[in-house]
Amino acid sequence: MSSTLIERVLPEKRALTTKPRPSDVAFRTVLNVMSYSSLLILAAIGGFLAFRGFGAFKENGFGFITHAEWSSIVGDNGKEVSSFGMGAMITGTLIIATIALFIGVPLSVLTALFLTFYAPERLKRALVTVVDLMASFPSILYGIWGFIVLAPMATYWAKLVYKYLGWIPFLSVPSPAFDRSPFLAGIVLSIMIIPIVTSVSREIFAQTPLERIQAAYALGATRWGMIRAVALPFGASGVVGGAMLGLGRALGETVAVYSVLNIVFKINWHILYGYGGNIASMIVQKFGEASFTEKKALLAAGFVLFVMTLLVNMVANTVVSRAVKSGK
Amino acid sequence: METRVKMSTENTPQPNSLAGVAAARVREPGSAPLGSGLEARGVHAWFGSHLALENVSLDFAAGTVTALIGPSGCGKSTFIRTLNRMHEFIPSAAMAGEVLLDGKDIYASGTDVTRIRLQIGMVFQKPNPFPSMTIGENVLAGLKLAQIKYDGNKDDLMEETLTRAGLWNEVKDRLSAHAGGLSGGQQQRLCIARSLAVNPKVLLMDEPCSALDPGSTLRIEDTISQLSKTMTIVIVTHNMPQAARVSDYTAFFLADGGPGQMIEVGPTNEMFSRPKDQRTENYVSGRFG
Secondary structure, X not given: OOOXXXXXXXXXXXXXXXXXXXXXXXXXXXHHHHHHHHHHHHHHHHHHHHHHHHHHHHHHOOHHHHOOOEEEEEOOOOOEEEEEOOHHHHXXXXXXXXXXXXXXXXXXXXXXXXXXHHOOHHHHHHHHHHHHHHHHXXXXXXXXXXXXXXXXXXXXXXXXXXXXXXXXXHHOOOOOOOOOOHHHHHHHHHHHHHHHHHHHHHHHHHOOOHHHHHHHHHOOOOHHHHHHHHHHHHHHHHHHHHHHHHHHHHHHOOHHHHHHOOEOOOOOOOOOOOOEOOHHHHHHHHHOOOOHHHHHHHHHHHHHHHHHHHHHHHHHHHHHHHHHHHOO | OHHHHHHHHHXXXXXXXXXXXXXXXXXXXXXXXXXXXXXXXXXXXXXXXXXXXXXXXXXXXXXXXXEEEOOOOOOHHHHHXXXXXXXXXXXXXXXXXXXXXXXXXXXXXXXXXXXXHHHEEEEOOOOOOOOOOEHHHHHHHHHHHOOOOOOOOHHHHHHHHHHHOOXXXXXXXXXXXXXXXXXXXXXXXXXXXXXXXXXXXXEEEEOOOOOOOHXXXXXXXXHHHXXXXXXXXXXXXXXXXXXXXXXXXXXEEEOOOOOEEEXXXXXHHHHHHOOOOHHXXXXXXXXOX
């Protein structure tokens, strides 16, 4: 059995080559340049933020992430005394994004289920167009609408929630100030993430294997029974991925949050209470009139946001592509 | 499997003839007291504007096995899917005629389709257990899907249906394993067990063995003959020896350029030995199709 007894002489493996035609070479070069350019731009932005913000990281140390205070005062001696911490903004960003997911994901999943399994063909096409349109709608318009139309309603809802569920710690408020709260910002964001979560979920649900759907119906399944036993287990990981793509958007959303949220540099766990924070909108608010040192700190904050969204999106893409591939 | 081989050698006068095998299996309608009858009356089926099936009337007496044979595209699969209202599952599909279960039209307005499908179960060409469920959960899936409250002992039901489907001995030690780990033949018997768990009166089988190896095929055929003692079975098959082995009656379908029609139906032994129609004769003798 052993190969030491009989030495098998195998020919050397040949290199498999081909001479590409010039047109192919040219096209390939163009494609390479194009596809690497976006990666390069992304890396350049990240590098720029990290490089310019480095000073702020150095001066404030770990406190840059954990401290809530953000102040820059020019003292009597003309020297700038500053202390920068993103704690309030990071927690605020996460709180608002969580609220957005909490409201937006169930809405989107139910919409996707309706579109896939219930809607008649024509209604389905119309609704898909509308939902996709929502994705391309400028966020400042969501912001204005949120500020003018939604805010009064959200204040009313917040009061209702407080009245009945105020005993839950994070739903309580120190004083009855319900305007411009993280709750309102979360609602606006939840509407903005509906398109992405809906379309990813819809695509996954549409791939539910027909034979499994038939198997369920042939067993006397109600449509709800079929969805619960077949479509939801099949689509679960895709829905999670879609939700994370939504989270990516919710983390980075700027203008809409800026329009509706009362940005205060203080960690606020009371989601109904009228102030909060969000990294992106904080940068917008401060950047125009920032001093040199503060600009550095804002760029560092930008770098933190950059890393957060990049991570979330990468995880989301992996989850989605795995869900599509495995077809579980 | 042992018994199956023995049975056919004992009762078969001409071991190599299909007609001989079938002759051993014929039972008169009504001789089996259990099960129930299914009747198709003037069934037509369309896909969009395309008429796929024209005017099929067929009786399935209680406790009998009826095989539907015919070349591809002859409408036999379409027909079997009209029998438990799976046909309408395809968008643009339409039908005319009546299908009576115990004398009641299953297409009557106000009928709850899910109840119909509980009484008329179906096994598909490709085994399709639910991969997210365990073997045991798959067996009981019908109860959950149709939201039935089952009063009896679920473990007993699981053992009973798996035994009837001829799978119990192979899976009794791994009921909590996922169904995806079973072989194709085992998966198909699991699907049969799953259909049986909701206690249907009729079982429709759409080419249940066409994706299986010969060994698994024989086991499924064994299961079919066991089941036929207690229920009505309709089976679509391309495999004529199989039709001869398992069925009491055979119906021959053909689409001669136009919509599919039923050419002839009769006791299986007669269909294979002395069919009345020349086209049936050509088909069963292997001259076309």
